[in-house]
Amino acid sequence: MNTNFEQWFLYPSEQSEKNFHELIESTVSLITNEGTKVDKPFAGTSREDIEAMARKVTHLPVSGQQMEAVMKDIRDVVKHSLWISHPSAMAHLHCPPLLPSIAAEVMIGALNQSMDSWDQSPVATYVEEEVLKYFMKQIGYPAKADGVFTSGGTQSNYMGLLLARNQACQTYFSVNAQRDGLPVEASKLRILCSEHAHFTVQQSAAQLGLGIHSVVKVKTNDQQQLCLDDARKTLEQLQKEGLIPFAMVATAGTTDFGSIDNLKEIADLVDTHQLWLHVDAAYGGALLFSHQHRHLLNHLSEADSITIDFHKLYYQTVSCGAFFVKDKQSFQHIMYHADYLNPEEDHEEGIINLVEKSVQTTKRFDALKVLMTFKLLGTDTFGEMIDYTIQLARETAELLRQNNFDVLHEPMLNVVLFRLLPEYVDDPHFVNKLNLELQRYFYQSGELIIAKTKQNGKVYLKFTMLHPLNSLENMKNHIENIKQIGKKIESEKGEKVYEYSVHY
Template sequence: MNTNFEQWFLYPSEQSEKTFHELIESTVRLIANAKIDKPFTGTSREDIEEMARKVTHMPASGQQMEAVMKDIHDVAKHSLWISHPSAMAHLHCPPLLPSIAAEVIIGALNQSMDSWDQSPAATYVEEEVLKYFMKQIGYPAKADGVFTSGGTQSNYMGLLLARNQACRTYFSVNAQRDGLPVEASKLRILCSEHAHFTVQQSAAQLGLGIHSVVKVKTNDQQQLCLDDARKNLEQLQKEGLIPFAIVATAGTTDFGSIDNLKEIADLVDTYQLWLHVDAAYGGALLFSHQYRHLLNHLSEADSITIDFHKLYYQTISCGAFFVKDKQSFQHIMYHADYLNPEEDHEEGIINLVEKSVQTTKRFDALKVLMTFKLLGTDMFGKMIDYTIQLARETADLLRQHNFDVLHEPRLNAVLFRLLPEYVDDPHFVNQLNLELQRYFYQSGELIMAKTKQNGKVYLKFTMLHPLNSLKNMKNHVENIKQIGKKIESEKGEKVYEYSVRY
């Protein structure tokens, strides 16, 4: 029986090489021939579900490559094309070509980066890439870091280390070994009301409960309000509770606002708190030519989150977690004889599992390395600055067309809403903007997000794409106005009656 297994693996044979080339070439053709004229086809959920049922049939015998790629083409065709400049809903970047190319190498090598013997070169490449970023941050030589799956994992790790340190400091308990003491119910985390939801999620997963997170008010620039933080800290101490960490944000999801890191660092020194900075979004400003100063005090943080799959234009997933003092990783280190025995540590062998909550880890550092080597930091910084400037010009453009713009963009996110010409009922305004978001998504021409602030529905442009233009944005603004007028005339009375009734 001729199984011909080697055809389907990377193997030094003619058959293997032939199949590999054919698959890669077919994949390149599939992407290149997609002819992306808009970010989404607008296909209904029902039709997409039907397509998915069809293409996911698993045959007993393998199909011809042409037939398989035709099915995969249907999947790609009805996907959201993030690389289109009009895809502006979420913190979901268009990936740079070097990152996409690196994915092929990462997949081919298929290394798990939990122990050095599984990833001998990759381990040291990750270490060196992290050292480079720690230098940009301004961290001392004793700092350390690790690549992660993204901001959720990184924020979790920051609060995990902070919690375990607090248990040692306040209760003389090794939480990693003995679990949480009863007194841990007194621990409290502070963050702004615009901080990422993973602060609460992490607190819940860490056994502290969502109630342990104290939300601090924000100022008129959507930054954490220092006066309110002090009031909260004083009140918590009066109640016999123990504030042990504060999460600052460098780039909030909706506003892109950056907390005043210097003032928060001073507050942290006064109250002896762990400072974690969620710079998943704004961490790219490290290479900005115009806005680098906004991160001048990032080095004050005990731990930092940076996502490369946001404003660094890397393929998902790709993030990193940094600590000012590498000894902090002692709070999560565990030795397994079959993976990272203690003698490895004594001999100076680096096993990345010792500073990660992941065991299996990808070689994502290769994507960042290839990107920076091919583009250079100068061009990368210009990309960041261009998108921020475009966001500010777009905010001005919206105001000129009588849109309600909620804030002055700090990074490249713009929150706005269309105000109807004849009806000022708040329910109607919310319904109108919800309808606009749905209309343009279904048309596939413009993908924008929706959110709520103070009970009001806002639309959001997350303008990450350096190939976007003011001309493109002028067209979108005009189209939104025209469709808004149409919705107002056709559905205004019906929506208004509904809002009054309910």
């Protein structure tokens, strides 16, 4: 029986150290050779070939293989992955990670701190707390505020509505939902958000036992922001119907438009009606460090809870997010004590166990990534990156207009929605199909990764321009290529596409 287990763990032995160095060096070599030297973000491999490759490399042997053989298989995985660090990868809010964040991932994995109880993460607990305090200061929150790192916006938005729901049950029904569950009257509770708010508002409502019907969508204005007039009318109508609006979700950076709701006016409205205000700033929260656009978040501090994602516009590796509350007492709505993890005497002695303010138990030491990034870059450089990408998006929108594209909005952040209009056919089904074909063509070619979405039944293409290494010259080339391929599709497939569109 092989008992030489120490070679596979971080352990004070020569063999352990040797294996660790070899694995890390092989990994660095693989990434730099197969990733940083690529000339396009995707190899363009078909789904069928990728599936076949995955089946091959995921064969798990009874006996361990040599490192060279293993890395050869892993090389195929890397080679056919989407290289999100390429400036032409512009589909989603999926950022190129900064080098300090990637380096911190190695440390996070090696230390493997479990961020649920202090005794499992003695230093990491305090690092997370201090990083969060720094961000709460940037937000403008009072000393009684608090926060916790999360897996991202989905979890953070869920937590905001969970705390709001439990508080509403206490306020309106004198029911402790954490202890006794939801009362029958909870079916009257309503959440308001804009029609462009993230889908996790509805998802959270469903998971919280309120049902998707409890989410009432408010219209948006011509800047794609939550319309205050419609919000007022909606609140009045809900109250006339005997329903109970208890929370409003504002968005600082919508997924499709990057629009930022008017936080000051929403906060005033919410205060009048005594609602919980949650701000989903998963995307736009990076403007806290912008030199030119920081004012758009000036009233973020009026929110009862806030979502910020670091794996979006903060350039951190997935996953890395945070959830903040203006009053730390709000976490009482989800606090539990387990004698084997966070006994009550720990709380009485001032020992911090992060599980008490999280819906996760085991949690990663993601604060280390944010800490290393800002210590190495500094806030000034980071802010310059944000401002550059926003300016580039606005210049790109203007460039698209000059080339007769239909641009749906003026970018507030760094996302641009547009579509190519065919030269000779004005049938709306044809236009939709043409733009779908363009998105698929460029993805399959691997040279340009863009997203598709729908607004008012129309298909639009989307540049999500997060990468600070992108340039206007690159965008000029992409736009010209889109025009040329569009003409080719229109001439070669026009008749076929038109016939398809009749049944679209």
